[in-house]
Amino acid sequence: MKLTDYRTLGRSGLRVSPLCLGTMTFGVDWGWGADLTESRALLDYYLGAGGNFIDTANIYTKGHSEAILGDYFAERGGRDRVVLATKFCGSLHTGDPNGGGAGRKAIQQQLEQSLRRLRTDCIDLYWMHFHDPHTPIDETMRTLDDLIRAGKVRHIGVSDTPAWKVVQGQAEAIFRSWSPFIALQIEYSLIERTVEHDLLPMARANGLGVTPWSPLRGGLLSGKYGRGKQPQGEGRHVPGISKSLNDRNYDIIEAAEAVAAELGTGVAQVALAWVLARPGVASPILGARTLAQLEANLKALDLTLPVEQITRLDAASEPTPIFPHGFLANTRPILQGGTTVNGIAADPWPLAPVTDAERW
Numbered sequence: 001m002k003l004t005d006y007r008t009l010g011r012s013g014l015r016v017s018p019l020c021l022g023t024m025t026f027g028v029d030w031g032w033g034a035d036l037t038e039s040r041a042l043l044d045y046y047l048g049a050g051g052n053f054i055d056t057a058n059i060y061t062k063g064h065s066e067a068i069l070g071d072y073f074a075e076r077g078g079r080d081r082v083v084l085a086t087k088f089c090g091s092l093h094t095g096d097p098n099g100g101g102a103g104r105k106a107i108q109q110q111l112e113q114s115l116r117r118l119r120t121d122c123i124d125l126y127w128m129h130f131h132d133p134h135t136p137i138d139e140t141m142r143t144l145d146d147l148i149r150a151g152k153v154r155h156i157g158v159s160d161t162p163a164w165k166v167v168q169g170q171a172e173a174i175f176r177s178w179s180p181f182i183a184l185q186i187e188y189s190l191i192e193r194t195v196e197h198d199l200l201p202m203a204r205a206n207g208l209g210v211t212p213w214s215p216l217r218g219g220l221l222s223g224k225y226g227r228g229k230q231p232q233g234e235g236r237h238v239p240g241i242s243k244s245l246n247d248r249n250y251d252i253i254e255a256a257e258a259v260a261a262e263l264g265t266g267v268a269q270v271a272l273a274w275v276l277a278r279p280g281v282a283s284p285i286l287g288a289r290t291l292a293q294l295e296a297n298l299k300a301l302d303l304t305l306p307v308e309q310i311t312r313l314d315a316a317s318e319p320t321p322i323f324p325h326g327f328l329a330n331t332r333p334i335l336q337g338g339t340t341v342n343g344i345a346a347d348p349w350p351l352a353p354v355t356d357a358e359r360w
Helices: 036-048 060-076 104-118 137-149 163-175 199-205 247-263 267-276 291-302 307-317 325-329 332-336
Strands: 020-022 053-055 083-088 123-128 153-159 181-185
Touching (some): 036 291, 060 104, 104 123, 104 137, 123 137, 137 153, 163 181, 247 267, 247 307, 267 291, 267 307
Parallel strands (some): 020 053, 053 083, 123 153
């Protein structure tokens, strides 16, 4: 696979690369990240390899991430050749209750500010960054539809929002002939699989292309971590402090290390290839801080995991079912009566009538 093996995003005609370049690391305004020179090198390399999907947000590095992108394309050209995505909801204005959120006033103001920093007149994909419990979803959807009709936004997506709220927004849009969401952005990795309970099935049923963020779980699946080892002088996960460094995650890391050794590749490439192969996933987001990290992560496109290795990784990382999913697994014999439906087999239900005479 290559970055130029483009995929349509959800139920739309928007073509995007199979790996998206995330730019939360662009700028050092949060005390970490890539400086201007490194950020531009990351863009040069990704675009030079044929990538066309770039993701940012109004709040990333206090707005500097958007500004870096805007200046880059204004100076070098090529803005129309990329799918540029940014987000609203996060506030950059302390003390202003309408500085963030998903209300009409907030969205319109955030969009104008993002357009100014990005030095463009239209956003290709505008994400609702996270759920706003204070705003009715119909107000959000109507406002976004107005922005699309005004030519300031081309498509909309939703990120980090409960499945029921996404469906509510989608239903409002379809019922009222407004523009629906085309994509869903969620955390998804070998370590974070709870989205498989509701969010991923919901996305497939509603025609939403999934763009997972943190597919390496904040670097935990980069190959730098494991029992008895820790990156020297860096790393977000600190032994004795980080809750992510636990036995379950170490078991997952070791399973990925074993697969990587068998295939002659790295843990990060295995973890990314696993996410890329999941049903419904369109374009995982890479959050590289250095050019070396980006180069290594893009090698995942060359890797196809054999079924046996996928099965082992699935078993090592299987999430604990939440209600009602754990309960519903036990209803399969009752539902299917000992038959196989769509390739899913079920045992006979031992309490079912055996003969016609037993039926009331």
